Amino acid sequence: MTEAPGSDAILGRMMTLHPKVIDLTLDRVWRLLAALDHPERGLPPVIHLAGTNGKGSTQAMIRAGLEASGDRVHAYTSPHLARFHERIRLAGELISEDALTALLDRTHAANGPDPITYFEITTAAALLAFAETPAEWTLLETGLGGRLDATNVVERPALTVITPVDLDHQQYLGETIEEIAGEKAGILKRGVPCVVAPQHEAALEVIEARAARLGVPLMVHGQHWHVTTERDHLVYQDERGLLDLPLPRLRGPHQIVNAGTAIASLRALGRNEAAAEAATRANWPARMQRLSRGPLVDLAGEAELWLDGGHNPAAGSVLAQTLGALPQRPTHLICGMLNTKDIVGYLRPLAGVAQGLHAVSIPGEANTVPAADTARAARAAGFAETTKAESVAQAIRAITARVPSARILICGSLYLAGHALRDNG
Template sequence: MAQASDEILARLMGLHPKIIDLTLDRLEQLLAALDHPETRIPPAIHLAGTNGKGSTQAMIRAGLEAMGKSVHAYTSPHLARFHERIRLAGALISEPALSALLDECEAANGGANITFFEITTAAAFLAFSRTSADYTLLEVGLGGRLDATNVIDKPALSVLTPISIDHTQFLGETLPEIAGEKAGIIKRGVPVIVGPQEDAALEVIEARAARLGAPVFAFGQQWNVFEERGRLIYQDENGLLDLPLPNLPGPHQIMNAGAAIAALRTLGADEAACEAAVTRAQWPARMQRLRNGPLVDLAGTAELWLDGGHNPAGGDAVAATLARMPARPTHLICGMLNTKDVTGYMRPLVDKAASLYAVEIPGEPNTLPASETEAAARKAGFGTTACAADVATAIAAITAQDPAARILICGSLYLAGQVLKENG
């Protein structure tokens, strides 16, 4: 009987002493042993950026599928199950297929030094090369230039979502350095869709694109998007689209929708496909309202929301979303990783929430202790803070004080994944 994918994944975790070590050499050796599946995948749309990659990818997928196209998708990290990372022609990879692919990659690697992300990316390429589809959506794991997804020679399209300061220990301390790493996905002659960027990042992107003769379609130059009278207005040289607002909540999704539509129009999509992109996209843990499950039952008449944003730009996006929601006392349950700018994430949220309960992320070695998350909240300016043993305890404490509250569980995708598991 084949081993369960969870057992193989646990073993693969031990093949490299460091979780992250950016280089393409190890992966290129493994792909050669597997006869280069990355050269046989359907045309790729490659996405990098600090925030909005997942939402933008989900919208592009919804638009392509509305055109009748079949689409592979690769995303990370997963929330509840690893299978979420690999979508084959629209459907999540099955357990038998995943365990067989992981087995094959483990055997081909022969015990050599390789990171978890590299070997699982090889498994994704293998899956994509063996199942026919019209497009492959590839989301960068970290950075771009040395990311495992960047072994693709000639994608159909590159997409750069907003770039901000994050992962400084791997990508550099300054915005131009980080933008240089992300812009590493730009390939010679391949069109690049560029979402809203600070000038320092845009200069780096445009310089690399010019060097490689890659046509640039940038927000504010070749395309524009804005909200007007409760509608999404998109404009480029091919004309204007008047569309419904995105079904994914939050004003930042207007910009993500713009980048998705720009990508779709570059691929020849019509207005119906662009409308489907904004109305049919599904992307969990991005200001997601939880409507049933044990944690929702525990919350009673309180609203329960979930968001996995985790850097200062993510904090800004959550704050902007809360500002536009109907007035209701809002309480945060926050768990963070120790690698993040915690105070920077929290600062925009201070005047949007009545209290913050700090929790640890269960089963996550890099969780920030709840006491340190609480201290960061106080430093950011929160007046009412507390530590809780877990999310359920925090929900019970909030609803005991404020039964009609809005509760937002936030701060990390890893926490969001645990909540989705716990809530069934």
């Protein structure tokens, strides 16, 4: 008797259904959703998030707040770090292997041999799971852009959220902040409220113009809500009043903004009591995460080992701020990136806070930048000391041999972060 294929085998088949990894259109998604009897129409109330940076952290904080109120929450995010199951959270729990395998089988059968991208078909599978599992809320994070993203199929969400918009994925979304903001603002729906995080002025103008056309009530940072820190506390204020809260569990000055965006979203949903839990209970791996145990940590010895998946110039800037605010310690980066990214733009702000960089290629990724090219880009960005390594483990050994008490940050890509988490057990 032949054993039924598991989720990895089915996901592998799904990768072959369309020659392009990214091909932005909604036509294929609508066709498949119709074949599945339109699960997008039967979802628990949807909170839809788009933006360049901070989507995952903001979503995690909103989820933490809602779950602390006793609500069951579905959540969809991408990409995953270690296992695909991370993308689909059903009523608070990661989807099981058996449930995922059955779900993917049904979705693959409904699609048949028709062309569809991996992200599109797996998004349809997630929507099917959410529609069939009771919950109070559905959190949907866009994969790329917004207007033509496969998640943008819900006619009337309860709320939309736009996190900071910056330059990234220009080959798909446009070369300017204005063009990219237009794609992100494509998730706005007529009459549906939208919470807007801090934005470049050019991006905000685009978002506000589209909101005006659609009659969208906006809650904009700096106009309708404010967030800052005072004496190791997070201070949030809007027309409903002022909140004095603990600092977010997630590290970095950018997480203050993400926490404020999450709190504004919860208050827009009438969940005023969930603000503190949103900041203090959220957990989101590979966002300036300190690794505390595992084989890579053992290899690092007395060195600190950190992990971050940011990969564009704005992420590099906030990462540099975060590192600069930590207690002083020699800092060395282990960096691997994809060839779709602005490597010099990402690394330039980090050159001022790190003493050296070990470049690695990302294992198993066709679009990885060769380690030698990343090392050259690092020198162009201002790093005086760069070298290449065959692996993260080799880089850790090389760094700790010279600087036993270093602060080591593995960075540059969520895909590299995922490999590091798997290597670390």
